[in-house]
Amino acid sequence: NAGVTQTPKFQVLKTGQSMTLQCAQDMNHNSMYWYRQDPGMGLRLIYYSASEGTTDKGEVPNGYNVSRLNKREFSLRLESAAPSQTSVYFCASSRQANYGYTFGSGTRLTVV
Amino acid sequence: TQLLEQSPQFLSIQEGENLTVYCNSSSVFSSLQWYRQEPGEGPVLLVTVVTGGEVKKLKRLTFQFGDARKDSSLHITAAQPGDTGLYLCAGARDKVIFGPGTSLSVIP
Numbered sequence: 001n002a003g004v005t006q007t008p009k010f011q012v013l014k015t016g017q018s019m020t021l022q023c024a025q026d027m028n029h030n031s032m033y034w035y036r037q038d039p040g041m042g043l044r045l046i047y048y049s050a051s052e053g054t055t056d057k058g059e060v061p062n063g064y065n066v067s068r069l070n071k072r073e074f075s076l077r078l079e080s081a082a083p084s085q086t087s088v089y090f091c092a093s094s095r096q097a098n099y100g101y102t103f104g105s106g107t108r109l110t111v112v
Numbered sequence: 113t114q115l116l117e118q119s120p121q122f123l124s125i126q127e128g129e130n131l132t133v134y135c136n137s138s139s140v141f142s143s144l145q146w147y148r149q150e151p152g153e154g155p156v157l158l159v160t161v162v163t164g165g166e167v168k169k170l171k172r173l174t175f176q177f178g179d180a181r182k183d184s185s186l187h188i189t190a191a192q193p194g195d196t197g198l199y200l201c202a203g204a205r206d207k208v209i210f211g212p213g214t215s216l217s218v219i220p
Contacts, residue, residue, distance in 0.1 A: 004154075043155075043200070043210040090154050098162070098204045100145045103154030 006104035023091030032074035116211035135201035
């Protein structure tokens with residue numbers, strides 16, 4: 001099925017470890033996004049990429065880096081994981097943000 | 113800072129009842145989106161409304177965008193257990209911001 005694919009689905013890290021969350025979309029969308037979702041905080045934008053070759057900070061970028069590898073793929077990297085980064089991470093894509101996003105199924109990350 | 117508020121935060125109703133959830137802001141949006149999120153899954157787009165006063169219907173769900181494009185409502189008629197989930201509204205201007213959600217539980 002067409003859509004947004006995220007890997008892995010679950011991950012446990014120790015404080016200080018690094019990891020990369022992968023995201024790929026097959027809808028030929030220009031824009032891609034990374035969000036985190038925490039209880040009581042809603043969805044908060046970490047980084048986004050309006051088009052291939054560009055990336056911009058969102059609301060909560062500290063501790064994260066991103067790479068827009070090509071039009072299909074947008075990865076999120078945690079260089080040195082901290083317990084505050086325990087969250088559920090969602091990747092999304094859109095043709096035009098004004099008309100809505102397609103989300104992946106999420107990565108549940110726990111940092112101990 | 114743009115903020116979107118949703119009410120109620122939690123709602124538990126019996127199957128067959130009607131309900132309305134609200135999404136409010138002091139900001140004007142170019143469009144308003146509604147999503148439903150089930151446990152362990154990502155949000156799924158239900159509808160986008162773009163014109164002030166616009167009403168859209170999706171089976172038993174009715175969405176309305178306020179005349180001033182600052183607020184929206186979602187009305188569900190004859191709720192079913194399959195409607196259970198977290199309902200998120202999102203307002204679009206130069207960026208898209210999400211409300212905190214309304215958690216709906218429909219009891220058989």
